[in-house]
Amino acid sequence: MMSASSGNRIRNNILTLAAAALLAVSLWLAPKYLDGYKIRIINLIAINAILGLSLNLIYGMAGMFSLGHAGFMAIGAYVSALLILTPEQKSMMWILDPIAPWLLNLHAPFYVSLLLAGIAAAFFGWLISLPILRLGGDYLGIATLGFSEILRILIANLTPITNGPIGLKGIPAHTNLWVSYGCLLVLLIAVIRLMGSNFGNVMRAVRDDEIAAETMGINTFRTKALAFTIGCFGAGVGGALMGNIITTIDAKMFTITQTYNILMIVVIGGLGSITGSILGSVIITTMLEWLRFVENPITIGAFKMDGKPGMRMVIFSILLVAVIIFRREGIMGMREFSWDWILSRPAAIRNRFASGETPKGGDLNG
Template sequence: MRFNTSTLLSILVMLLGGLLLWHADAFLGDYQIYIIKLIFINAILALSLNLIYGFTGMFSLGHAGFMAIGAYVAALCVLTPEQKEMMWILEPIMPPFDQLFTPFWIAVLAGGLVSAVVALFIALPVLRLGDDYLGIATLGFAEIIRVLLTNMTPITNGALGIKGIPEHATPVTCYIWMLITLIVLARLLFGNFGNVLRCIRDNEIAADVMGINVFRYKVLSFCLGAFFAGVGGALLGSHLSTIDPKMFNFLLTFNVLMFVVAGGLGSLTGSLLGAGIITVLLEWLRILEEPMTIGSLEIPGVPGMRMVVFSLALMGIILFRREGIMGTRELTWGKLVARFRRHPEGGRA
């Protein structure tokens, strides 16, 4: 790694962000901290799906399934044996899961690894499909995973889900995992590996003719995206402190897809912006689901109205700004420094 101006500025900003989050309790309330953690988790999920869809061109709708695997594996790792014995009331928990107990960081890593392994078994038969067929197949596998979690009661506690998960997903922890995801993907995608993925995305036949092992690279991209989806699911489970199979439905994948499309397919910066902006707006628009009084007019709350608004917004983005906020562009220090050097007096030419 070359420690040029851009690298040093990035390190400085990352350290400053970590320092601010370390003392976030002093100037932010619980709800603001909740939103900040959710933004970091959603950013991880958006980055992982953008790798699969935006950079490799694989239309996958199975992200919720990988998130579910990561969440359940991490929860089984961080719950104490005593908690598991009390919680599994329908059927006793199966050995060796009853005695499994690890630190949180190892649990998150385990959630990502198990998701990647499951993704490998899914990828081998499915990634030979393309376009809409791939989306339908991955959606089917996500639904299979959800049904298995509902019925594997000795391991997952069935439809009751898992409650009382320790809240180890602090703002700093979520921030560090988001940075790990961003740095790993940036190092891969802004090199030869990323060039190969873009070639496959733009013209798979041409990539094959050039001697690229298309299937191998697609499998690697799919499994790496699933790994970080599992990490995001593990953090989400700890953040919410409770999980159940109903959480991991198609709507969850749709939300992540919305982050990616709004930010820009093929842009890591776009994924971060899309996750941040939409997460804040989704929370802010909860007001639409509550009763409102405007003068003498009383408007009853409509559950789900915020998702209707965002569905319309997504349709608008697809129709009028298909490339999203950033398109395929990235926001880099080099561009900012060059702009500052050209206009050192606040932007005047």
């Protein structure tokens, strides 16, 4: 018994390493065979997975409905961009108002800026969490959405710091496949370790029943604040990566639509499932790009249709409502990916056909 399970563990570790090696090889080969547009989508998948994971940590795992993700992304994107841009670039860009003097010569390399972006967003998240985490459910959602909107208005108006409505241009495109997938991997390992730790259990307890958790002696407020802060760190890093791939940022980028896309990734993937967020990111990101054709002019024979901007989001909002109504738990529910499940599939399918039983819901944890 003992040897079988440890044998399984060794087998699973080997499989995980093999999968990681496969991913590394494909990341190494990708730029040689794919064009810039496809590489960008592959990058976006990783960035959206980072954002999805961090929102999932806040909402799916700690049970706090937050609609403020775009705001924390904005903080990350702006902090990183302001640190990377050189003083020459900055002095050229601020045309409405002169730039704040202390900001002009502030400069940091990319990786430092990435870290500071996360820290700045986390600090803001922590600061905000102190007053608003006392609110529950939908009120928390509205309050975080409110904060995100205030932040956006501040960004559009604080010209000496943010260059106001013009935004920041010419950010060097530092984000490449290694950077984005490296960040995703680090976050993934951190979240898996976190959820496996005692703190993960505490978080789940607070999510499932806050009052019960409190009577068990858990400091629910501190738990929620910590989870929120970690999630905001992820949002900040994700925003910084996003800024460094698009190379232009302004306040309009970080509206509720941005939060909505990430929420969709989390909900469709499965609330509380790490695997779900990554699957969700792959599906949503590729679909968002693939569906661009519905917004382009279409010609079928003599039939011509003009491009319809907004059509993509029409399809997506229908999808989201349909998922919520018909399959609330998303693709994964709260389950996680495991090698045991994958490897048990062929046998399970064979058994099902052999015994002629009606298929039952699969047990991924099995």
